[in-house]
Structures are given as C-alpha cells and as structure tokens.
Amino acid sequence: MTVKKSEPNYTHVKQLLRKMEPEVAASFSYKQRKALQKAINTRGWNNHKIDFRPTLALPFLPWSFYFVFLGGLNRRTLSSTERVSAAIMFIIALLICGLILLGTLFVLLYLLKSWLGIDVFSNESLGLWDQFKALFW
Structure with a gap:
C-alpha cells in the first residue's frame, strides 16, 4: 500500500487495509481508498439519538473503563439472540x-x-x- 503525500490521513481505511493480505491491500488505487473512506464516513449506524459514553478512570489502576449507553431507532436486522x-x-x-x-x-x-x-x-x-x-x- 503506497500512500501519496497529498492523500489525507484515512485512519479507518488504513486499519481496514492492514487486516487484508498485503498484495490485496496494495491493489487498491487512490480512488478506491477514497471511496472506502467515504463509505466508512457515511455509516448510518453510528448516529444515535442518545449517545452517553462516560469514562471511569481509577487512580490506582493502570486502565480506564468506559460505559456506553446508546438509544435510537434500530435500522439493522436482529439476530436470533x-x-x-x-x-x-x-x-x-x-x-x-x-x-x-x-x-x-x-x-x-x-x-x-x-x-x-x-x-x-x-x-x-x-x-x-x-x-x-x-x-x-
């Protein structure tokens, strides 16, 4: 995967391409990577009416935790569970x-x-x- 200097920083596309086989990832053109970024940015499922994500950072633990409470109209099909x-x-x-x-x-x-x-x-x-x-x- 070669990235041009003028190409914006498409982190999501880079993450997606890193998960692919190197020769497949390298076969994507600049136009295809730009189309992937546009498709990723226009996801409708990340817009919620209620999006509450508080973070809990305890001083004696090296990690911080976050809780997510999302609410809104469900547009996707549900699995059996x-x-x-x-x-x-x-x-x-x-x-x-x-x-x-x-x-x-x-x-x-x-x-x-x-x-x-x-x-x-x-x-x-x-x-x-x-x-x-x-x-x-």
Whole structure:
C-alpha cells in the first residue's frame, strides 16, 4: 500500500487495509481508498439519538473503563439472540409500566375511598389522605 503525500490521513481505511493480505491491500488505487473512506464516513449506524459514553478512570489502576449507553431507532436486522433479548426487555418494560400504573390506580382508589369517607378498617390509615389534604387544602 503506497500512500501519496497529498492523500489525507484515512485512519479507518488504513486499519481496514492492514487486516487484508498485503498484495490485496496494495491493489487498491487512490480512488478506491477514497471511496472506502467515504463509505466508512457515511455509516448510518453510528448516529444515535442518545449517545452517553462516560469514562471511569481509577487512580490506582493502570486502565480506564468506559460505559456506553446508546438509544435510537434500530435500522439493522436482529439476530436470533438479539430478538430473544428484545422480547425479554419488552416484557420487562411492560411489567414495570403495568406495576407503575397499578400502583397509581391503587393510590387514586385509596384517595377516592378516603374522600368518600369509607372506613374499611376502623382506626387504621396509611396517612395518604391527610398528606393529600395538607398539600392541596
């Protein structure tokens, strides 16, 4: 692989060509390497709506670690294991939303019961009605 002086520093293309057999890598022309760089730079999969990459560097360790949290519309096809994990995550999300909704419903029903003056267990109270009244009355 011969690189011309006027050729920009295409690090991704160089990395890609280093992984090839030397005679195959040397067969790429300047125009082909430029086309490879353009194709690499126009990847649609590296643009995410949520891209959070915090780094954790501990002073007593010689390494630093990074965590990646990405979010956005998935445009690629999923493998079978990814489909299974996506289904599990969907079920977990449904359960969490259902529990939050159920908890909110119970609190609203309790407040309605207290507002109507219904006393299921005498001298027993969660104190929600008193806090609600103190907050809004």
